[in-house]
Amino acid sequence: MALKKPYSDVPGTTVFDADMLRMGYHLNQFCMSLMKAENRDRFFADQKAYLDEWEMTDEQKQAVLDRDYNKMISLGGNIYFLAKIFSSDGQSFQFAAATMTGMSQEEYAQMMLDGGRSLEGNRFVGEKE
Amino acid sequence: MAKITAGVATSHIPAVGAAIDLGKTKEDYWAPLFEGYEFSKKWMSENKPDVIILVYNDHASAFDLKSIPTFAIGCAQEFQPADEGWGPRPIPTVKGHPKLASHIAQSVIQSDFDLTVVNEMDVDHGLTVPMSLMFGQPEEWPCLVIPLAVNVVVFPPPSGNRCYQLGKAIRKAVESFNEDLNVHIWGTGGMSHQLQGPRAGLINKEFDADFLDRIVKDPEPLAQTPHIDYVRDAGSEGIELVMWFVMRGALDDDVEQVHRFYHVPGSNTAVGHLILENHS
Numbered sequence: 001m002a003l004k005k006p007y008s009d010v011p012g013t014t015v016f017d018a019d020m021l022r023m024g025y026h027l028n029q030f031c032m033s034l035m036k037a038e039n040r041d042r043f044f045a046d047q048k049a050y051l052d053e054w055e056m057t058d059e060q061k062q063a064v065l066d067r068d069y070n071k072m073i074s075l076g077g078n079i080y081f082l083a084k085i086f087s088s089d090g091q092s093f094q095f096a097a098a099t100m101t102g103m104s105q106e107e108y109a110q111m112m113l114d115g116g117r118s119l120e121g122n123r124f125v126g127e128k129e
Numbered sequence: 130m131a132k133i134t135a136g137v138a139t140s141h142i143p144a145v146g147a148a149i150d151l152g153k154t155k156e157d158y159w160a161p162l163f164e165g166y167e168f169s170k171k172w173m174s175e176n177k178p179d180v181i182i183l184v185y186n187d188h189a190s191a192f193d194l195k196s197i198p199t200f201a202i203g204c205a206q207e208f209q210p211a212d213e214g215w216g217p218r219p220i221p222t223v224k225g226h227p228k229l230a231s232h233i234a235q236s237v238i239q240s241d242f243d244l245t246v247v248n249e250m251d252v253d254h255g256l257t258v259p260m261s262l263m264f265g266q267p268e269e270w271p272c273l274v275i276p277l278a279v280n281v282v283v284f285p286p287p288s289g290n291r292c293y294q295l296g297k298a299i300r301k302a303v304e305s306f307n308e309d310l311n312v313h314i315w316g317t318g319g320m321s322h323q324l325q326g327p328r329a330g331l332i333n334k335e336f337d338a339d340f341l342d343r344i345v346k347d348p349e350p351l352a353q354t355p356h357i358d359y360v361r362d363a364g365s366e367g368i369e370l371v372m373w374f375v376m377r378g379a380l381d382d383d384v385e386q387v388h389r390f391y392h393v394p395g396s397n398t399a400v401g402h403l404i405l406e407n408h409s
Contacts, residue, residue: 006357007284012328013365017284025194032193035212070326079325079366080189080282087214092144097329097397108330112394116321116332123361 009125016078024076027064030054031081034088043088069100131229131303131310135176136376136384137169138344138403139262141185141317143213143254144396149261150219162400165390166262172388172404173263178313180226180273182233182299183256184375185317186281188213190253197283198245200295203252203276204230211251220261223252226273229306233275236302242295252276259317262402281318281369289352289371296378303379316376318369320391321362322398331364332399337391340370341401345386348377366398381407 007015014020021028030051033039043050051061063071064085072082079096086096098108111117121127145162148154154163190211192198204227210217234246256276264271277299280286287295296314303312320340323331340363343351352374359368388404 006355007360010328010361010365012326013323013360014326015284015360015365016282021194021283028189028194032189035190035214037212037216040214073325078189078282081193084189084214090215092396093324094144094396097324100325100329101327111330112332112397115334115393116399117323117328117330119331119333119336119362122328122331 011122011125011127014073020076020078022076024060024078026055027060027072027075027077028081030056030064031077031084034084040088067099069096073100131306131308131312133300133303133312133314133379134178134407135313136380136403136405136407137259137263137313137315138373138376138401138405139259139315139317140319140395140398140400140402141255141258142395142398142400143258146218146254146258146261149266162392162395165392165400165402168388169263169402169404170265177311178272179310180229180275180312182275182277182303182312182314182379183259183317184277184279184315184372185255185259186369186372187278188253188255189282191247191250191278194283197280198247198278199280199287200242201245201247201278202230202234203247203250203278204234205248205250208250208252208256208274208276210257211253213253218254218257220257221267221269223256223260223270223274223276226275229303229308229310230275232306233299233302236305237295237298240298240301242298247278250276255317259315277375279372279375281371285356286368286371288356289354289374292371292374293348293352293378296375296380299375300379314376314379316373318372319363319367320370320399320401321364321367323364324366324397326365328364330397332393333363333367334393334399336363336367337399337401341389341391341403344373344377345384345403345405348374377405380405381409384408
Protein backbone atom coordinates (compact mmCIF):
# COMPACT_ATOMS: atom_id res chain seq x y z
CA MET A 1 0.00 0.00 0.00
CA ALA A 2 1.29 3.45 -0.85
CA LEU A 3 2.00 5.97 1.89
CA LYS A 4 -0.99 8.15 2.67
CA LYS A 5 -0.28 11.80 1.98
CA PRO A 6 -3.05 13.98 3.38
CA TYR A 7 -0.63 16.91 3.06
CA SER A 8 -0.34 16.75 -0.74
CA ASP A 9 -2.98 19.48 -1.20
CA VAL A 10 -1.28 22.04 1.04
CA PRO A 11 -0.17 24.80 -1.33
CA GLY A 12 3.49 25.82 -1.63
CA THR A 13 4.59 23.15 0.81
CA THR A 14 6.65 19.97 0.43
CA VAL A 15 6.53 17.58 3.35
CA PHE A 16 9.82 15.72 3.74
CA ASP A 17 8.50 12.17 3.85
CA ALA A 18 10.12 8.82 3.02
CA ASP A 19 9.67 9.30 -0.74
CA MET A 20 11.35 12.71 -0.67
CA LEU A 21 14.07 11.31 1.57
CA ARG A 22 14.91 8.57 -0.92
CA MET A 23 15.02 11.06 -3.78
CA GLY A 24 17.16 13.52 -1.87
CA TYR A 25 19.38 11.28 0.22
CA HIS A 26 22.71 12.16 -1.43
CA LEU A 27 21.77 15.81 -1.93
CA ASN A 28 21.10 16.14 1.79
CA GLN A 29 24.20 14.19 2.79
CA PHE A 30 26.26 16.52 0.57
CA CYS A 31 24.72 19.46 2.50
CA MET A 32 25.68 17.77 5.75
CA SER A 33 29.32 17.59 4.65
CA LEU A 34 29.40 21.41 4.65
CA MET A 35 29.32 21.39 8.43
CA LYS A 36 33.07 20.79 8.36
CA ALA A 37 35.22 23.84 7.66
CA GLU A 38 37.67 21.92 5.45
CA ASN A 39 34.79 20.68 3.27
CA ARG A 40 33.41 24.20 2.97
CA ASP A 41 36.84 25.32 1.75
CA ARG A 42 37.00 22.56 -0.85
CA PHE A 43 33.42 23.26 -1.97
CA PHE A 44 34.07 26.95 -2.50
CA ALA A 45 37.36 26.28 -4.29
CA ASP A 46 35.51 24.34 -7.03
CA GLN A 47 31.79 23.81 -6.46
CA LYS A 48 31.18 21.65 -9.53
CA ALA A 49 34.10 19.35 -8.76
CA TYR A 50 33.00 18.96 -5.14
CA LEU A 51 29.42 18.14 -6.21
CA ASP A 52 30.74 15.53 -8.64
CA GLU A 53 32.05 13.58 -5.66
CA TRP A 54 28.45 12.88 -4.63
CA GLU A 55 25.93 10.48 -6.15
CA MET A 56 23.58 13.30 -7.05
CA THR A 57 21.63 13.77 -10.27
CA ASP A 58 22.78 16.47 -12.69
CA GLU A 59 19.54 18.30 -11.99
CA GLN A 60 20.27 18.33 -8.25
CA LYS A 61 23.82 19.55 -8.83
CA GLN A 62 22.60 22.34 -11.12
CA ALA A 63 19.98 23.41 -8.56
CA VAL A 64 22.74 23.70 -5.93
CA LEU A 65 24.95 25.73 -8.27
CA ASP A 66 21.95 27.98 -9.05
CA ARG A 67 21.05 28.18 -5.32
CA ASP A 68 17.50 27.41 -6.44
CA TYR A 69 16.03 26.28 -3.12
CA ASN A 70 12.54 25.50 -4.41
CA LYS A 71 14.10 23.29 -7.08
CA MET A 72 16.31 21.57 -4.50
CA ILE A 73 13.25 20.90 -2.32
CA SER A 74 11.34 19.47 -5.29
CA LEU A 75 14.30 17.12 -5.86
CA GLY A 76 14.31 15.82 -2.29
CA GLY A 77 16.21 18.52 -0.43
CA ASN A 78 15.19 19.15 3.17
CA ILE A 79 15.25 22.72 4.42
CA TYR A 80 17.35 21.96 7.53
CA PHE A 81 19.97 20.27 5.36
CA LEU A 82 19.79 22.96 2.67
CA ALA A 83 20.43 25.42 5.49
CA LYS A 84 24.05 24.22 5.48
CA ILE A 85 24.40 25.65 1.95
CA PHE A 86 23.03 29.11 2.69
CA SER A 87 24.78 29.22 6.06
CA SER A 88 28.06 28.43 4.29
CA ASP A 89 27.22 31.25 1.88
CA GLY A 90 26.86 33.52 4.91
CA GLN A 91 23.11 33.90 4.33
CA SER A 92 20.28 33.74 6.85
CA PHE A 93 17.15 31.62 6.98
CA GLN A 94 15.20 34.76 6.20
CA PHE A 95 17.22 35.33 3.03
CA ALA A 96 16.59 31.75 1.89
CA ALA A 97 12.90 31.89 2.77
CA ALA A 98 12.51 35.12 0.81
CA THR A 99 14.07 33.59 -2.33
CA MET A 100 11.63 30.68 -2.12
CA THR A 101 8.62 33.00 -2.03
CA GLY A 102 9.79 35.12 -4.96
CA MET A 103 9.94 38.21 -2.76
CA SER A 104 12.91 40.44 -2.06
CA GLN A 105 14.36 40.01 1.41
CA GLU A 106 13.07 43.48 2.34
CA GLU A 107 9.53 42.65 1.20
CA TYR A 108 9.62 39.34 3.00
CA ALA A 109 10.99 40.86 6.21
CA GLN A 110 8.24 43.49 6.07
CA MET A 111 5.59 40.80 5.63
CA MET A 112 6.92 39.10 8.78
CA LEU A 113 6.91 42.39 10.69
CA ASP A 114 3.31 42.86 9.59
CA GLY A 115 2.38 39.55 11.21
CA GLY A 116 3.48 37.01 8.61
CA ARG A 117 1.76 35.35 5.68
CA SER A 118 -1.96 34.98 6.28
CA LEU A 119 -3.54 31.55 6.24
CA GLU A 120 -6.39 32.91 4.16
CA GLY A 121 -6.30 31.38 0.69
CA ASN A 122 -3.29 29.29 1.72
CA ARG A 123 -4.86 26.19 3.22
CA PHE A 124 -5.73 24.21 0.09
CA VAL A 125 -4.30 24.06 -3.43
CA GLY A 126 -6.54 25.99 -5.80
CA GLU A 127 -8.22 27.96 -3.02
CA LYS A 128 -7.01 31.27 -4.39
CA GLU A 129 -8.57 30.86 -7.83
CA MET B 130 13.61 11.62 45.63
CA ALA B 131 13.91 13.59 42.43
CA LYS B 132 10.91 15.73 41.54
CA ILE B 133 9.70 17.64 38.50
CA THR B 134 8.73 21.07 39.80
CA ALA B 135 8.20 23.11 36.65
CA GLY B 136 7.87 23.12 32.88
CA VAL B 137 9.05 25.69 30.38
CA ALA B 138 7.97 25.94 26.76
CA THR B 139 9.72 28.18 24.27
CA SER B 140 10.49 28.56 20.59
CA HIS B 141 14.12 27.95 19.64
CA ILE B 142 14.85 30.19 16.65
CA PRO B 143 18.49 30.19 15.44
CA ALA B 144 18.45 33.93 14.66
CA VAL B 145 17.59 34.57 18.33
CA GLY B 146 20.80 32.79 19.32
CA ALA B 147 22.73 34.88 16.81
CA ALA B 148 21.12 38.09 18.17
CA ILE B 149 22.29 37.17 21.69
CA ASP B 150 25.78 36.15 20.56
CA LEU B 151 26.24 39.32 18.51
CA GLY B 152 24.89 41.66 21.22
CA LYS B 153 21.81 42.77 19.26
CA THR B 154 19.16 42.12 21.91
CA LYS B 155 18.53 45.86 22.52
CA GLU B 156 18.00 46.67 18.85
CA ASP B 157 14.50 47.79 17.84
CA TYR B 158 13.81 44.58 15.96
CA TRP B 159 14.79 42.26 18.79
CA ALA B 160 14.01 44.23 21.97
CA PRO B 161 10.27 43.34 22.16
CA LEU B 162 11.13 39.64 21.88
CA PHE B 163 13.78 39.67 24.60
CA GLU B 164 11.60 41.75 26.92
CA GLY B 165 9.27 38.76 27.02
CA TYR B 166 12.07 36.74 28.63
CA GLU B 167 13.08 39.27 31.30
CA PHE B 168 10.58 37.77 33.73
CA SER B 169 11.83 34.31 32.80
CA LYS B 170 15.47 35.03 33.63
CA LYS B 171 14.44 36.40 37.03
CA TRP B 172 12.18 33.41 37.61
CA MET B 173 15.02 31.04 36.67
CA SER B 174 17.35 32.65 39.20
CA GLU B 175 14.71 32.15 41.91
CA ASN B 176 13.71 28.64 40.81
CA LYS B 177 17.03 27.19 39.74
CA PRO B 178 16.78 23.47 39.00
CA ASP B 179 19.53 20.90 39.50
CA VAL B 180 18.72 19.27 36.17
CA ILE B 181 16.72 20.19 33.08
CA ILE B 182 15.27 17.54 30.82
CA LEU B 183 15.36 19.52 27.63
CA VAL B 184 13.09 18.30 24.83
CA TYR B 185 14.16 19.69 21.46
CA ASN B 186 14.81 18.63 17.93
CA ASP B 187 18.11 18.29 16.18
CA HIS B 188 18.22 20.22 12.88
CA ALA B 189 20.55 18.01 10.83
CA SER B 190 23.43 18.63 13.23
CA ALA B 191 24.00 15.52 15.37
CA PHE B 192 21.81 13.31 13.19
CA ASP B 193 21.94 13.22 9.41
CA LEU B 194 19.86 10.92 7.22
CA LYS B 195 21.91 7.82 8.07
CA SER B 196 19.81 7.18 11.14
CA ILE B 197 16.70 8.95 12.35
CA PRO B 198 15.78 8.17 15.96
CA THR B 199 12.24 9.21 16.83
CA PHE B 200 13.23 9.79 20.47
CA ALA B 201 16.88 9.97 21.57
CA ILE B 202 18.14 10.63 25.09
CA GLY B 203 21.61 12.07 25.67
CA CYS B 204 23.41 10.09 28.37
CA ALA B 205 26.83 11.68 27.93
CA GLN B 206 28.84 13.62 30.52
CA GLU B 207 28.86 16.67 28.27
CA PHE B 208 27.61 17.97 24.94
CA GLN B 209 29.45 20.48 22.75
CA PRO B 210 27.60 23.24 20.85
CA ALA B 211 27.36 22.12 17.20
CA ASP B 212 28.94 23.87 14.24
CA GLU B 213 25.83 24.48 12.12
CA GLY B 214 27.72 25.95 9.20
CA TRP B 215 28.90 29.24 10.70
CA GLY B 216 31.02 27.82 13.56
CA PRO B 217 29.83 26.72 17.02
CA ARG B 218 27.97 29.29 19.16
CA PRO B 219 30.25 30.97 21.73
CA ILE B 220 28.52 29.44 24.74
CA PRO B 221 29.57 27.10 27.54
CA THR B 222 29.68 23.34 27.10
CA VAL B 223 26.40 21.73 28.16
CA LYS B 224 26.98 19.35 31.08
CA GLY B 225 24.83 16.22 31.29
CA HIS B 226 23.61 14.00 34.10
CA PRO B 227 24.50 10.52 32.80
CA LYS B 228 23.22 8.74 35.89
CA LEU B 229 19.73 10.25 35.81
CA ALA B 230 19.62 10.04 32.01
CA SER B 231 20.40 6.32 32.05
CA HIS B 232 17.89 5.82 34.83
CA ILE B 233 15.19 7.53 32.73
CA ALA B 234 16.14 5.47 29.66
CA GLN B 235 15.97 2.21 31.59
CA SER B 236 12.70 3.13 33.23
CA VAL B 237 10.81 4.39 30.17
CA ILE B 238 12.10 1.64 27.85
CA GLN B 239 10.64 -0.83 30.31
CA SER B 240 7.39 1.15 30.18
CA ASP B 241 7.19 0.58 26.38
CA PHE B 242 8.88 3.81 25.19
CA ASP B 243 11.82 2.69 23.08
CA LEU B 244 14.25 5.57 23.39
CA THR B 245 17.52 5.58 21.48
CA VAL B 246 20.43 6.01 23.89
CA VAL B 247 23.07 8.45 22.63
CA ASN B 248 26.43 8.59 24.37
CA GLU B 249 28.10 11.11 22.11
CA MET B 250 26.51 14.05 20.32
CA ASP B 251 26.72 17.78 19.73
CA VAL B 252 23.71 19.95 20.52
CA ASP B 253 22.46 22.62 18.14
CA HIS B 254 20.35 25.79 18.44
CA GLY B 255 17.27 23.69 19.26
CA LEU B 256 18.75 23.08 22.69
CA THR B 257 21.11 26.01 23.19
CA VAL B 258 18.83 28.92 22.20
CA PRO B 259 16.30 28.12 24.97
CA MET B 260 19.24 27.93 27.43
CA SER B 261 20.42 31.38 26.35
CA LEU B 262 16.90 32.82 26.52
CA MET B 263 16.38 31.56 30.06
CA PHE B 264 19.90 32.07 31.49
CA GLY B 265 21.41 34.87 29.41
CA GLN B 266 25.17 34.61 28.90
CA PRO B 267 26.75 32.98 31.96
CA GLU B 268 30.36 31.70 32.08
CA GLU B 269 29.01 28.25 32.89
CA TRP B 270 25.44 26.96 32.66
CA PRO B 271 24.05 26.93 36.20
CA CYS B 272 22.57 23.42 36.00
CA LEU B 273 22.90 20.06 34.31
CA VAL B 274 20.95 19.16 31.17
CA ILE B 275 19.59 15.91 29.78
CA PRO B 276 18.93 16.39 26.07
CA LEU B 277 15.89 14.57 24.70
CA ALA B 278 15.87 14.85 20.92
CA VAL B 279 12.62 14.25 19.02
CA ASN B 280 12.55 13.70 15.27
CA VAL B 281 10.42 16.39 13.64
CA VAL B 282 12.58 16.72 10.51
CA VAL B 283 11.61 13.56 8.63
CA PHE B 284 7.85 12.99 8.36
CA PRO B 285 6.18 11.60 10.38
CA PRO B 286 7.21 12.90 13.79
CA PRO B 287 5.71 11.08 16.78
CA SER B 288 2.10 12.01 17.54
CA GLY B 289 1.23 14.64 20.13
CA ASN B 290 -0.36 11.93 22.22
CA ARG B 291 2.74 9.73 22.09
CA CYS B 292 4.79 12.70 23.28
CA TYR B 293 2.27 13.41 26.04
CA GLN B 294 2.38 9.79 27.25
CA LEU B 295 6.18 9.81 27.12
CA GLY B 296 6.10 12.85 29.39
CA LYS B 297 4.08 10.87 31.90
CA ALA B 298 6.55 7.97 31.74
CA ILE B 299 9.47 10.36 32.23
CA ARG B 300 7.80 11.79 35.31
CA LYS B 301 7.46 8.31 36.83
CA ALA B 302 11.10 7.61 36.03
CA VAL B 303 12.27 10.85 37.65
CA GLU B 304 10.21 10.22 40.77
CA SER B 305 11.78 6.79 41.18
CA PHE B 306 15.33 8.23 41.13
CA ASN B 307 16.80 7.86 44.57
CA GLU B 308 18.48 11.25 44.94
CA ASP B 309 17.04 14.61 45.93
CA LEU B 310 16.97 16.64 42.76
CA ASN B 311 14.90 19.58 41.56
CA VAL B 312 14.11 18.79 37.92
CA HIS B 313 12.60 20.99 35.21
CA ILE B 314 11.28 19.76 31.92
CA TRP B 315 11.35 22.04 28.90
CA GLY B 316 9.51 21.62 25.60
CA THR B 317 10.87 23.70 22.74
CA GLY B 318 10.15 24.60 19.11
CA GLY B 319 7.20 26.17 17.32
CA MET B 320 5.01 28.06 17.24
CA SER B 321 3.41 28.55 13.81
CA HIS B 322 6.05 28.90 11.10
CA GLN B 323 7.01 27.68 7.69
CA LEU B 324 10.57 27.95 6.45
CA GLN B 325 10.26 26.38 3.02
CA GLY B 326 8.62 26.80 -0.36
CA PRO B 327 6.36 29.52 -1.76
CA ARG B 328 4.20 29.46 1.41
CA ALA B 329 7.21 30.33 3.65
CA GLY B 330 6.43 32.97 6.26
CA LEU B 331 3.05 31.55 7.23
CA ILE B 332 1.94 32.61 10.72
CA ASN B 333 -1.36 31.73 12.40
CA LYS B 334 -1.94 33.78 15.55
CA GLU B 335 -5.38 32.25 16.20
CA PHE B 336 -3.96 28.73 16.08
CA ASP B 337 -1.13 29.71 18.42
CA ALA B 338 -3.38 31.50 20.93
CA ASP B 339 -5.70 28.51 21.07
CA PHE B 340 -2.75 26.13 21.48
CA LEU B 341 -1.32 28.22 24.34
CA ASP B 342 -4.71 28.21 26.10
CA ARG B 343 -5.37 24.54 25.74
CA ILE B 344 -1.95 23.07 26.41
CA VAL B 345 -2.15 24.66 29.85
CA LYS B 346 -5.78 23.93 30.72
CA ASP B 347 -6.85 20.95 28.66
CA PRO B 348 -3.84 19.23 27.07
CA GLU B 349 -5.20 15.73 26.62
CA PRO B 350 -7.70 16.42 23.79
CA LEU B 351 -5.24 18.88 22.20
CA ALA B 352 -2.65 16.09 22.06
CA GLN B 353 -4.96 14.27 19.61
CA THR B 354 -4.47 16.99 16.96
CA PRO B 355 -3.45 15.16 13.75
CA HIS B 356 -0.23 16.09 11.99
CA ILE B 357 -2.04 17.44 8.96
CA ASP B 358 -3.69 20.15 11.09
CA TYR B 359 -0.27 21.47 12.13
CA VAL B 360 1.08 21.32 8.58
CA ARG B 361 -1.96 23.02 7.03
CA ASP B 362 -2.80 25.56 9.73
CA ALA B 363 0.48 26.22 11.59
CA GLY B 364 2.95 25.77 8.71
CA SER B 365 5.15 22.82 7.83
CA GLU B 366 7.56 23.57 10.70
CA GLY B 367 4.74 24.32 13.15
CA ILE B 368 4.66 20.58 13.72
CA GLU B 369 7.53 21.08 16.19
CA LEU B 370 4.77 21.88 18.70
CA VAL B 371 4.31 18.15 19.37
CA MET B 372 7.44 18.42 21.52
CA TRP B 373 5.62 20.67 24.01
CA PHE B 374 3.47 17.67 24.94
CA VAL B 375 6.42 15.78 26.43
CA MET B 376 6.86 18.71 28.81
CA ARG B 377 3.14 18.97 29.52
CA GLY B 378 2.70 15.23 30.13
CA ALA B 379 5.39 15.30 32.80
CA LEU B 380 3.50 17.97 34.80
CA ASP B 381 0.39 17.82 36.99
CA ASP B 382 -3.02 17.91 35.31
CA ASP B 383 -3.57 21.22 37.08
CA VAL B 384 -0.63 23.57 36.81
CA GLU B 385 -0.07 27.20 37.67
CA GLN B 386 0.80 29.32 34.66
CA VAL B 387 3.26 31.89 35.97
CA HIS B 388 4.24 33.38 32.63
CA ARG B 389 2.90 33.54 29.07
CA PHE B 390 4.44 35.43 26.20
CA TYR B 391 3.76 35.62 22.48
CA HIS B 392 5.46 37.66 19.81
CA VAL B 393 5.60 37.88 16.00
CA PRO B 394 8.06 37.81 14.34
CA GLY B 395 11.24 36.15 15.50
CA SER B 396 12.84 36.11 12.07
CA ASN B 397 10.41 33.70 10.28
CA THR B 398 8.60 32.40 13.32
CA ALA B 399 5.91 33.09 15.90
CA VAL B 400 7.55 33.03 19.33
CA GLY B 401 5.59 31.36 22.12
CA HIS B 402 6.70 30.92 25.70
CA LEU B 403 5.14 29.48 28.87
CA ILE B 404 6.33 28.81 32.41
CA LEU B 405 4.21 26.30 34.32
CA GLU B 406 4.65 25.25 37.94
CA ASN B 407 3.68 22.01 39.63
CA HIS B 408 2.22 22.49 43.07
CA SER B 409 1.31 18.95 44.08
